[in-house]
Amino acid sequence: MSEITTLPADQFGYGFIPPEYLAGNPHEYAFRDMQSNAASRKWRHLSSEEIETLARNGNTCTDWMQFLVEDPFDPGLIRNSLFAGLVRFGPLEAKYLQYHDFVVPVGVTNSRIIACDIGKDCAIHDCANLAHYIIGEKVIMSRIDEMATTNHAKFGEGIIKDGESEDVRIWIDPLNEAGGRSVLPFADMICADAYLWTIYRDDAKLMDRFKEITQNQADSRRGWYGVVGDGSVVKSCQVVKDVNFGPSSYVKGANKLKNLTIKSSPQEPTQIGEGCELVNGIIGYGCRVFYGVKAVRFVLGNNSSLKYGARLIHSILGDNSTISCCEVLNNLVFPAHEQHHNNSFLIATLVMGQSNMAAGATVGSNHNSRGNDGEIIAGRGFWPGLSSTLKHNCRFASYTLLTKGSYPAEMNIPLPFSMVYEDRKSDTLNIMPAYYWMYNMYALERNSWKYSTRDKRKTIVQRIEADHLAPDTAKELMDGILILERLTGRAWYRAQNDASSKPLPSDAELAAKGRELLEGQPEVVDALFISAEEMEQGKRPVRIVKAVRAWRAYRQMLLFYGIRTVASYLSKYAIHFDYFAAQVPAKVSLEWVNLGGQLAPEAKVDGLRDAVRSGIIDSWKDVHAQYDQWWAVYPRDKAENAWEILRRLTGKASISKAEWNGLLDQGLEIRKYVEEQVYITKKKDYANPFRGITYRNDAERDAVLGKVEDNSFIKTARKESVDFAAMVEKVRA
Template identity: 55%
Template structure:
């Protein structure tokens, strides 16, 4: 049977809201009028002369009494177009609208417009079907095949409208293909929200409250119109249905856009390009989607990008991320994620930011299970190398780099900053703890700098910790040290610190059903302790610098070290979408949501802001506790503390030197020079290590750090 039905032609453009959903005394325009209440425009009916000009220019309207205009109005700028339902036009005068190299006269030509409000001096050309939209000022709409809004449009929000069944609701199955961590998209969603919803599934009262909050916060009434914000340009597109477009957006050549909110502003404009298809989702401010990218059931955070055929499905992509030429399915990805290669896959995972996936990486294969309910969890700084293949279920702490290889079993890598290698010849897993600190500080330092430098968000709703040494990674190091001590005791080997005496030791539990070993465990142990001391020192320096009135005595008192013990150190920290916060704060937040004290996403976001405001003190107290852990007690007096400052400065100098040495290896490798005729040609093409921008920046920041420590020492004495 055909699904085409017939309707009386005189009702074309009317009856947008079914009578059952109209409140008493309201007409079908009541919500439309609410939406344009801020316009403050005055409409009038056409003058006889204006109507004559419109008809002469081959325009048709089913009822000219419902064709309202604002002054000034030039009817000659409307030609060969059809109008149905209530039409309201803003001011229209002769002018040329220009966007880049594309120019178009203001007015309406060769189009059919159905029950729309149109702002001042907008251009609509060759659009055969525009229905139930509110279009802002100086908008360009050109060659759009179909653009319409239904009375039950949700604009990407995971709600149901009045009278709809629950099975209509659109869920996003993050982290798990089986759907056990499903969340609902909404226009204000950030990664912290997705994490709170997806990762505390045992707290069933919390997850139900979040569903109720989302439903309540987004209007369930039927009859809202789609919006195209002022200054936006939409041209050469196929189908645009139930899409809300913010201001200054640029959409060109998209195939299909359906059930979306495209957040955009003059300061943070979003763009969607050729061949793109996006359905059921939220496009964040200043986002870009180009060149055939596809997104279905998704949220894109601020300043994120899809390029070159990337697929983003059932996933949340955090702020400042870029993915291209790859497939991302069932994921929760925290801010600053990079994935650029056509043959890379990320499936059923939570990646906690500052991450990078190389070509050929297949992260998430269900081959070790009969079901599709496996997951991968990776902490900050996750870096699988070329052609890495990982199985569900696996877990990685922060800043783990994985060497090229097909990893046949599940992994549980509990040692941060480590290098993981699948040794095929010896049929074993090899892990080198603290690898980054010992051998590649250039990459480690640059990753943190890059995350800060590329954060161009105007409004930073999602807070992000970009330092690789923070409370979360410090606690991972402390846990790793305890684990390594156990393995070293079992190994029953000498503990000489010399590198040449530092052999491998067994490390059970890092891989399922196969032997794993640690490489250079004693050197790594020393490196871990130095990392902790450096973290503590530079954190306390930063806190003192931001609190210029603190003396050593007041610092010690504020950080709670009256008894010189470490029992009060907070050991449980949460990466809340990129924001690091003590777990007890998140637990309190969950309780407040369950109890109804926080009943909106705005209130929950305000709580995140309060966590962020408390973070410097939380972090400083933790740093003091880490010093106490390393020394057995906190600094006893000013002189003792100044020694710590001196040690931190020496470590900072060492870090700067290691950054240079790490990068210089590339220039000293003889195979790097074999493609050049001579050293001079190589210098011109590849540059010199000492001229590297980041190395120069590192040395510049070292100088600033030296001055800071000097001033602090003078102040504390």
């Protein structure tokens, strides 16, 4: 049976809110009046002359008494249009609006307007059905097939309205496509919120409270109108339903926009382009969504882009990110993620930001069970190489680089800054810890720099740590040292025991022996096959390569992190060394959480969870305020973390002035090494003869690429060394 029903002519444009949901409201326009600030407006009825002019220009209205205007009002600017329900116009004068090269006259032509409030000097042309919208000032709307708001509109949020059943609530399923980590989107959601909701699933009370505060912070009553903010342009679109447009939004050629909040401002305008189909989502400030993008059940962070047919489904993408061409399903991706090229995709993952997906990389969707795909969790700086493929489940430490390969089994790589690669000849999985520090310092240092400089957000809901040496990676480095020591000790004992079945010593004894060998007998370690079979669920050997150099690099990285962080804190806040050393607690926990790109001590995150469970924190606004408080004290927390790292590295419960000055001297040497390696690793591009085969001579190459000495980041690295040296002298004890 057809769902088309007949509506009496006198009801057209009225009854937006069903009578059963009007209880407590004086009339169906109560919310609309609040949104339009009706108390301050000076609408009036039309004069008989104005009605005659409108009718003569081909306009019709179901009831001219429901057509209200503000002065000045030029009725000659409205032509060939139909009006129904209560329609209210702001001032309307003869002028033109121009957006780039698109110029249109102020007024309304060839349109059907149903129960809308239209702001000052708007241009609405060829809009076949515009219903239940509040339109700001100087808005351009042109060639829209259908644009309407329903009485139960949620604008992308995971709430339900009065009288609705739970099954209409919109959930997003990040990290696990089976839905075991579902979250409810809301207008101000950021990755940190989604992380808390996604990861702590065993905390049932917390899960209930998140759902409760999400529902409670929205108005469940029916009858809110859609809004088009001041200075917006919406043109050449097909279907727009239940969408809120922030000020200065620019939308052209979209196929379908449904149930969305589009955040935008004059300082950070959001743009949506041709062929896009976006349903059930939140789009952040300053976003760009162009050219055939398909997004369903999603949150897009501020200053992020979706382009060229990208598919974002059941996913949350953090600020300052770009996805172009690719398919992204069931993911929580922290800020500063880059993913390009048409044949790469990302499925059922948690990627903790500052990451990059190379062409052809297939992270997920390789079934190795009879159920749904599993999960992949990757720390900051994750980079799967060209055409690399992974199977669920996998876990990777921060700054893991996967070289090109089809990895056939699950992996757990706890060693940060590693390069993982396959040796096809010997059928071995090789892991080189500290690869970046040893062989690609340019990329490592430049990444930290670029993630800071590319952060163009003006609306910053959460601050992000961009440095590759920070409390989260420091903990991984400390753990990595112990892992290398234990694996080295185990390899030595296995070599001594040969094929005997003699049991191995305890892990503590293995680590002690490994430390002894790594410190004093590097040639013995180099001769060992250091196995890490627990890092891959497969039968082939897994080998740690360059263990001695990696172990030393990890200690060097930690030393530099500790010295630089403490020195920076003392310098920036003019704190005396003695005062700081006396104030740091006797023991500082190294357990931190990467909370959507912001780093926080785990104890503070646990405290936040307690506060939410108990009702002390009762809104997402309060949660975000907690993030801000953490950031305010982050320099102190980070400095204490770095001090604890130095204490553990030196084996001293306290560090004297002389020892601190000695550490500063070591810091200068490490900074010199960093600067040199930045130059050396970049110069490889010039020394490689194959990099020059497309140039007639070096002069042509330098004209195209520039000289290595003139590289902007190499200059930046040199300046950072000078600044570091000046800071060191400032904070000597």
